[in-house]
Amino acid sequence: MSVTAPANNAPLTFWPPGNLTRVPYHLYQEPAVLDAEQQRIFEGATWNYLCLEAELPQPGGYRTTFLGRMPVVVARDSDGEVYAFENRCSHRGALIVLDDGGTARDFQCVYHAWRYDRQGNLKGIAFQNGVNGEGGMDPAFCMKSHGPRKLRTSVFCGLVFGSLSDDVPDLEDYLGPEIARGISRVLHKPVQILGRFKQTLPNNWKLYVENVRDTYHASLLHVFFTTFRLNRLSQKGGVVVSECGGNHISFSAIDPIAENGEDYKTEELRSEKDDFKLEDATLLKGIDEFGDGVTLQILSVFPGFVLAQIQNTIAVRQVLPEGLETTALNWVYLGFQDDTPELRTMRHKQSNLIGPAGFVSMEDGAVGGFVQRGIASAGAQEAIVEMGGDSVRSQSSRTTEASVRGFWKAYRFHMGADS
C-alpha cells in the first residue's frame, strides 16, 4: 500500500522520535491526543468499519453507527448502493436519525423537520418559503451546498467500510492481500446475524486494539484453555502484519501430521489424568467448517475493526472511542444462512468463549482498565513493546509483539508523527 500522509497534518510534537518499541503512556491520557486522533485517524485517510451489508438487505435499509466519535448513518438507496453520511442535521446539528436502524424512504430531523434523502442530500426545509409570505429562508439559500458530511463507502465480503478521505487508497489495497484473503476465507457466503452486544471498556481505545494485536498475552492471561488442558501441543500458527503495519492476522491451526503423532497421544493421556476437566466437553466439539484446520483467526484492520473466528464462533467487533478512558466495543455474532441446526447449536455453545462473558475474552474487557489505572501517574513513562525484537514483520512465532508495533507504525503515520 502506498499512500502519502495528508499534507495538512503538521508533525505532532508529543511523540518522541525513535523506534516502535516504546509507547509513551500520555498517549492514553491527553484530551488533545484524542481530538487529534478523531481528526487525523478516524476522519483521515483510513477505512473504518461501519456495519454489515446484511444489515441493509433491501433498498431503504439503514443503520446508525460511528466513525470514531462522529455519528454516521449508513443507508442503501433504491439504486442498490450503500451510502453513508454524518448523522448531523446541517441546520442546528441535531442527530438526524435517532434509532439503531430499520427501513426508511428518507430521514427527517425531529428538531425543525429538515429532510434528507438516503444519500444524505438535504431535500426539504420546513417553511422554506415562510408562512403567508412572511419569514422563510433567503431564496438564495442553496440546499445542495448545505448537507452533512458524506463518506465514501466500500464493501468487501459484506463488510461496509467508510472514509471521509479522498486520499485513502481503494479498500482492497488498504487491507493488503493477506488481510483480504483472511476476510474472504471466513466471510465467503451469506451471513446471518445471530446477535448484537455492546461492551463498555474502562480504558482508552488504543489499549483494546493493541490487546487484539498482542499475540504474546494469549496463553498467559487467558488460562481457560491451559487450565482445562485444552491446548494442543500440535498447534501451529503465526502472525501476519500488513505492509502498512496497521492490519494483522494471528492464527493457530491443527497440524494433522502432528495430531497422529506420539506427542498428541501423550497429551491426550495426560489430560485424562488431570484434575480439571470440562464436565460437558461438547463445548469444544466443533467442526473444521473452513476445511483448513485453522481453529483461530483474529484479524484486525486499522483503526478499529476486528474479525474473529474462534473455533466455530464468528464475530465482528467495532472499537470506538467514546472518551479518553471509555471505549465502546460493539459485537455482532454471525453464522451463515445455510448453517445446519447442529452447527448453529455449536456456535451458540462456543459463544461462551467470546464476548463480555467469554471464557477466553472476558479478561480482554478488563485488562485495558488495569493499564489505564496503572499508568495514572506515569504520563512521563513508557511501555515496552520489545517482545520478538523491534520489527513489524510477519512471523511464525506468536511470542512477539510485531503486530502491536505494526499498529504504532500505522498510528504514527496517520498522526503525522516524525519518524
Next chain:
Amino acid sequence: MSVAIDTTGALALNAHCARCIDNDELEAWTQLFTEHCLYRVTTADNHAQGMEASLIYADSRAMLNDRVLSLRTANVYEKQRYRHLVGLPSLLEDTPRGRRSETPFVVVRIMRGGETSLFATGRYLDELVIDGGDTLRLASRVVVCDSHNIDTLLAIPL
C-alpha cells in the same frame, strides 16, 4: 409432601438463586437447575428480534458447573460481587413438563475498590418443573437484560 408449581414455590426458588449467587455459593446455584437445563443470558433487543446469540449459553447443568469451575480456577477478573433484588414472579402458562414464569430483577455490582453501581436490570423467563418427583427446579432460564450494554465484563452469572 407434594410440591406444586405456584407463586410460593417460584418465590422460594428465585430467592435461593439470588442468595446463592450473592453469597458466592455458585456450586449450589447450579443445583437449582435440572440436569438437562437451558440457561442463557441475552438482551431485550436480541430477544425481541428473535436473535438467538447469548452472552452465556449452557444446555446442561454440567456446562453451568464448568462455568463455575472456570470462574474459580481459570478466569482472571477483579474481585466483585452482586446484590440481587428480585421482584415478584408472574406465573404464566403451563408447558408439557411444567410452567412458565417471568420475574424482574435488579443487580447491583460491588467492586473491590468499593464502587457500587447498578450493573443490570432485566427479567428472568423461566420454565419451572418438578424434578425427581419432589424438587422445584429451573428447566430453563433465559436472562433478558434490559440494556444491550455490559460494563467491562460479565463474570458472575446473573
